Amino acid sequence: MGAAVRHRHVLVTEMLRADGSRPETGDDDFLPARRIEPHHLVVWAGRWYLVAYDLGDHQWRVHRVDRLRPRPTTHRFSPRQPPYDDLAHFVMSSHDRGDTPAAWQYTGQARLNLPASIVARWAPSGSVVEHLDTEHCRLTIGAWSWAGIAGILATFDTELTDIRPPELAHACRRIAYRLAIVADTERNP
Template sequence: MASTSRRALRLLSLLGSRRLWPLRELAVALETGERTVRRDIETLRLLGYPIATVHGPDGGYRLGAGHTLPPLVFDHGQALAVAVALQAAPSTVSGLGDDAARALITLEQAMPAALRESMKSLRMTRLRDYWEFPAPPVDPAALTAVGAAVRHRHVLVTETLRPDGSRPGSADEDFAPARRVEPHHLVVWAGRWYLVAYDLGDRQWRVHRVDRLRTRPTTHRFGPREAPYDDLAHYVMSSHDRGDTPASWPCTGNARLDLPAGVVARWAPSGSVVEHLDTEHCRLTLGAWSWAGVAGILATFDTGLTDVRPPELVEACRRLGHRLTSAAATEGEP
């Protein structure tokens, strides 16, 4: 009986995790036979869970719309995932720290004793490393508005703000007029929220920092559009004009690299900026705790460097070159 109950709860959890489950896949996930799965489904129906049968070659089973799963159907892995996610997520969205802490307590109170202990065992302190420069936390209302526009395929009217969050004026050289875009994907990378959208003005795909967008939703719907890329992650990481700004470091410099902007943008440290110069060259602006640190990061790209700025960085590159030359000269000496 205990084994059957655990399996039924696991089945209920699976049905709640996605819209449709073929019978064969349920049997594999539960490590049991298809006849047993059918019997467990009937048991859940008798308990009042609206599990619908979808007929046809692409059919299976699904949980009825509007039904909320009780917290008791969390398994051990899900409980740990929730504990980690609620403690790690709030840093990218403003004001969610207290909400996440209260949500974690609420979930713990609703869990069975064994799962509650598992969740309590994962109390952690999240530390930021030297190279982690997330964007300012995104306003929850703004993020929800953009997410809703993505989900419902509603055109957004957007305006790009300055890095400090202020709005460019019409007389400012950085003035950016409002644009109409089709929002297609939300992506989180290196502590930043990005929106992948199709600009209806210049008919180009763009990557926008959500924290630097002022948006106004519309009721104008758009249809599916084939993206010009196969790998969404690669597209976002290799886009040099995604709105990033240099992080605050004691030493900040830049140089012209003999590499395409897309290559450098993907591998440059968080908090750096890549400027497209031509198809084979770009300018990388980055910082570190010392000029030697900036020079060392530039050297990791293993390519030609020219037009290095400022003079302090030029001198650091010269010293680093001497050190590496000396190290190579002593290789093999007794």
């Protein structure tokens, strides 16, 4: 599925039941195969989701990857502008996604210089990991405080950029200052 996103190839997909089986024609769960344009892969709450444009009903959709049976095509498509700038919020708030959005007092995000597959393995539950390219992803996480989010981001031990909102960037600077003081105290007792 990642190749179809990267190469901008239309997918023909069948939707599977929660148990992985195919619904039969006449079942209430039956959905005919759909033609979709796969735009982004996002991880949220330990699951991969596909943000795609449905060519049948001309709607943006969020699909659980484990409930899709995709068949790639060679038909290319031009990138579309997603309806939301914040894909993490779009995935978390999608009503038909099949999960419950996390409710944190504070939510922030940063671009990490790590592949989404690595970050997804270690990101806390309820986080959203957005694949940007083979070496970068965007992590959206919630916590009880801005310092809590900054601390979680620091556990990834990589370069962080595009830190949002400004309150989170400020919390990162405060923590860096505190840690620098500790390091100086240990060096010069």
